[in-house]
Amino acid sequence: MLPVLRLGPFTIPVAPLTWLAAFFVLQEVGDRAAKRLKLPDGVFSGALLWTLGIGAVAARLGYAARYLEAYLADPLQIITLNFGTLDLVTGAILGAAAGIAYLQRKKVSLPLFADALAPALAIALVVTSFGNLLTGDAFGVPAPNLPWAIFLWGEMRHPVQVYELVIYLAIFWFVWTRAPRPFEGAHFLITIALLAGARVLLEPLRGDSVAWLMGVRMAQGTALVVMTVALVLFALAYQRAQWVSKLRA
Amino acid sequence: MVLSVGKRWNDGCLTQMKAPTLKTSPAALPFFQGARLFIIFALVIAFGAAWTWFNRLPEIIATPTLAQPHTGFAAPNFALSSTTAETFTLADLKGKVVLVNFWAAWCPSCRAEMPAIDAAYRANKDVGFVVLAVDQMESAEMVKTFGTKYNLSFPLLLDSDGAINRQYLVSALPTSFFIDRRGVIRDMIIGGSMSREFVEGKIKALLEEKE
Numbered sequence: 070m071l072p073v074l075r076l077g078p079f080t081i082p083v084a085p086l087t088w089l090a091a092f093f094v095l096q097e098v099g100d101r102a103a104k105r106l107k108l109p110d111g112v113f114s115g116a117l118l119w120t121l122g123i124g125a126v127a128a129r130l131g132y133a134a135r136y137l138e139a140y141l142a143d144p145l146q147i148i149t150l151n152f153g154t155l156d157l158v159t160g161a162i163l164g165a166a167a168g169i170a171y172l173q174r175k176k177v178s179l180p181l182f183a184d185a186l187a188p189a190l191a192i193a194l195v196v197t198s199f200g201n202l203l204t205g206d207a208f209g210v211p212a213p214n215l216p217w218a219i220f221l222w223g224e225m226r227h228p229v230q231v232y233e234l235v236i237y238l239a240i241f242w243f244v245w246t247r248a249p250r251p252f253e254g255a256h257f258l259i260t261i262a263l264l265a266g267a268r269v270l271l272e273p274l275r276g277d278s279v280a281w282l283m284g285v286r287m288a289q290g291t292a293l294v295v296m297t298v299a300l301v302l303f304a305l306a307y308q309r310a311q312w313v314s315k316l317r318a
Numbered sequence: 319m320v321l322s323v324g325k326r327w328n329d330g331c332l333t334q335m336k337a338p339t340l341k342t343s344p345a346a347l348p349f350f351q352g353a354r355l356f357i358i359f360a361l362v363i364a365f366g367a368a369w370t371w372f373n374r375l376p377e378i379i380a381t382p383t384l385a386q387p388h389t390g391f392a393a394p395n396f397a398l399s400s401t402t403a404e405t406f407t408l409a410d411l412k413g414k415v416v417l418v419n420f421w422a423a424w425c426p427s428c429r430a431e432m433p434a435i436d437a438a439y440r441a442n443k444d445v446g447f448v449v450l451a452v453d454q455m456e457s458a459e460m461v462k463t464f465g466t467k468y469n470l471s472f473p474l475l476l477d478s479d480g481a482i483n484r485q486y487l488v489s490a491l492p493t494s495f496f497i498d499r500r501g502v503i504r505d506m507i508i509g510g511s512m513s514r515e516f517v518e519g520k521i522k523a524l525l526e527e528k529e
Contacts, residue, residue: 284374
């Protein structure tokens with residue numbers, strides 16, 4: 070396992086490096102997907118940067134609001150480079166709002182952008198799965214008799230990171246080459262449903278699951294809800310697209 | 319009209335991918351017409367729900383243990399003496415949220431984060447927060463002087479032969495482990511310096527959890 074890289078006097082954690090690599094891949098593949106969808110040049114990257122920029126600022130301010138007393142004692146801490154002091158929910162909501170506002174200003178529809186984002190999201194998850202394999206995070210349950218088990222954290226375990234990597238790669242391939250697109254936003258909904266479905270299937274093989282209500286695994290329960298919402302939205306949008314098509318005919 | 323984009327990987331290289339335009343086609347899914355789509359989706363959701371329900375975690379789950387520390391596993395136990403000759407055993411602190419911080423007086427990042435850790439400790443020690451600052455192989459005299467200079471209120475433990483540093487695979491200083499009330503490592507921070515806000519953010523969530 071490789072949780073840290075040692076470069077002379079510096080110790081660099083590997084996990085943030087894989088996030089950076091995932092972001093780079095997300096932007097590259099997203100740009101290519103945007104070209105396929107005839108989005109104006111630079112709009113995909115622009116929306117991504119606005120989302121991340123505003124999201125990062127909002128996440129830090131949200132965190133500061135939660136621990137106001139500590140920040141009042143030392144206000145300069147609000148501008149330090151520390152990835153641990155971020156309120157991700159606040160960041161995600163306000164970042165998404167900023168991205169949507171940017172798209173509206175550029176007169177690009179949100180579902181079209183979401184379709185460009187879809188394959189990029191799947192391939193970025195391939196990179197993070199590889200990162201998990203390097204660091205030993207997101208490990209599997211013990212499986213002493215499994216022929217393809219890997220030795221990790223003192224035991225032979227399911228190589229869940231490899232399962233996830235392969236499934237995400239297959240989802241990327243499907244969305245990029247085979248997935249139907251009956252309406253704008255279809256690729257995004259298909260990708261989200263498949264990614265969430267993969268999580269529902271694989272979570273029981275994870276050794277780091279956290280229990281939720283009545284023992285339901287938190288990640289699995291959340292993924293089930295996300296998958297359900299994506300499928301329902303897909304079904305409704307598909308019916309609507311067919312209805313509009315018939316009216317036009 | 320369904321667009322065929324199946325030859326995207328013709329040379330197996332992402333950088334060479336062509337960029338044909340993708341158009342929408344409401345008739346792209348001939349199999350999924352009418353109620354069939356809803357029935358198939360309902361079956362998928364029902365299978366997912368059943369799979370989720372049958373794979374619930376048991377109510378009492380034994381925390382896995384490891385000789386080395388890792389997030390999600392029980393923290394390896396140790397017992398060390400402090401500068402005040404008091405012995406602290408990690409296993410005795412179950413029920414409390416513990417920050418095990420590996421440090422040394424020569425380490426600039428360790429010196430920088432000590433006041434922040436101390437501020438977080440003073441603010442939360444009455445609600446079950448404990449700090450064990452394990453010094454890496456320095457003399458008791460030096461560690462005591464350091465504690466006095468920085469007015470530290472938490473115990474400074476002496477790992478004279480470095481055995482606990484080795485047990486915890488400390489590869490860089492400072493290294494910190496956040497341990498929950500059940501004795502499970504919930505987070506590892508390699509390198510520094512942690513701010514008071516960061517420490518409080520980490521421990522507040524753990525303090526709110528039940529044992």
